Amino acid sequence: MNMPFSPTMTAVRILEHHDQNELTRIDKFVDDHAEGTAFHKSAWILAVAKACGHEWRYMLAENTEGDLQAILPFHLIHSVLFGRAIVSSGFAVGGGILSLGDHATQMLGDAVWEFTEIHSFPTVELRGGPIPGGEWQNKEGVYAGFATDLADDDENQLLAIPRKQRAEVRKGLKNDLAVRIGTNEQDRRDHYSVYAESVRNLGTPVFPKALFDEILDAFGPDADILTILSEDKPVASVLSLYHNGTVMPYWGGGSFDARRLRANDVMYYRLMNHARERGCQRFDFGRSKVGTGAYAFKKNWGFEPAPLSYAVRTADGEEARDVNPMSAKYRLQVALWQKLPLSVANRLGPVISKGLG
Numbered sequence: 001m002n003m004p005f006s007p008t009m010t011a012v013r014i015l016e017h018h019d020q021n022e023l024t025r026i027d028k029f030v031d032d033h034a035e036g037t038a039f040h041k042s043a044w045i046l047a048v049a050k051a052c053g054h055e056w057r058y059m060l061a062e063n064t065e066g067d068l069q070a071i072l073p074f075h076l077i078h079s080v081l082f083g084r085a086i087v088s089s090g091f092a093v094g095g096g097i098l099s100l101g102d103h104a105t106q107m108l109g110d111a112v113w114e115f116t117e118i119h120s121f122p123t124v125e126l127r128g129g130p131i132p133g134g135e136w137q138n139k140e141g142v143y144a145g146f147a148t149d150l151a152d153d154d155e156n157q158l159l160a161i162p163r164k165q166r167a168e169v170r171k172g173l174k175n176d177l178a179v180r181i182g183t184n185e186q187d188r189r190d191h192y193s194v195y196a197e198s199v200r201n202l203g204t205p206v207f208p209k210a211l212f213d214e215i216l217d218a219f220g221p222d223a224d225i226l227t228i229l230s231e232d233k234p235v236a237s238v239l240s241l242y243h244n245g246t247v248m249p250y251w252g253g254g255s256f257d258a259r260r261l262r263a264n265d266v267m268y269y270r271l272m273n274h275a276r277e278r279g280c281q282r283f284d285f286g287r288s289k290v291g292t293g294a295y296a297f298k299k300n301w302g303f304e305p306a307p308l309s310y311a312v313r314t315a316d317g318e319e320a321r322d323v324n325p326m327s328a329k330y331r332l333q334v335a336l337w338q339k340l341p342l343s344v345a346n347r348l349g350p351v352i353s354k355g356l357g
Helices: 020-032 040-053 102-120 156-161 165-173 185-202 209-222 262-277 293-300 330-337 342-353
Strands: 011-014 055-063 068-076 085-088 124-128 137-139 142-149 177-182 223-230 231-242 246-255 282-289 305-306 310-314
Touching: 011 020, 011 102, 020 040, 020 055, 020 068, 020 085, 020 137, 040 209, 055 102, 055 124, 068 102, 085 102, 085 223, 102 124, 102 310, 142 293, 156 165, 156 262, 156 305, 165 185, 177 185, 177 262, 185 223, 185 231, 185 246, 185 330, 185 342, 209 223, 223 262, 231 262, 231 330, 246 262, 262 282
Parallel strands: 085 124, 246 282
Antiparallel strands: 011 055, 055 068, 068 085, 124 310, 137 310, 142 282, 142 305, 177 223, 223 231, 231 246
């Protein structure tokens, strides 16, 4: 007698309260998944919520045995200037659905859209991961990611850099630049000072210092700051995340003197060597918008761009948020922001940037 086939059932539920056992289980799922990122981890989700005041959720797909089949972390972003949105993950270049199969992916895609409608959000953004079927828009060709393997030692790491960029690194190494790595208060102050100046010069508002502090505290040994100093003055600094053998320099920048000193070039080369000493095998330069200076800079280092796909879904009659500072609609605002005194930009920036998500 043939027994009827009964496929494994999958159910979706939402985690919205701090349950350490659940969060530990989620983090293990992220660590064990080949596509898991730091932006799926509870450390990121909770730190962003605490620093910027945005609510968080984890949407979970589980089989009948209670085993995780997919997760979707997201933040509920509210902004007078930039609108309201469900974002996975807030302030991240990654996130999105992390899944073991198409069925679980579709279930989470349907469930998060239902959540979006119930709570009257006009749009939901999934930054990476598989894209559910249906009325999701696949935004391709806008951003590219850059990642490559690290070399075996310092000299081979230098030789792995293309000739023209390697020459810039060598020029920087001839300058009297010191390297400091840590997460203490001095490291944090110096990093924020350099980063704030850097983004002001680009015409964008700086994030709240609390965001950097909360990320560093939440990630513990899986995050640090590398700062380049000239005559004891910080000229370039980067806050990096470490996940499953990969380092990602995430928030970095340089002062006015950094270009002359080639401090940014030295900074990334030193970070590559530091990451290898920590046991990393990969260097993830993060995403850049196609056609920008950052995109060209990363290509100059020998990184091959990999197209990134983001999924967006909007309510009928609504348009997706545009929070890209390179957008033509922000051209005037960017130009004006670049002219602000740094002290003014640093006061106003954190208030505005909380709504970017």
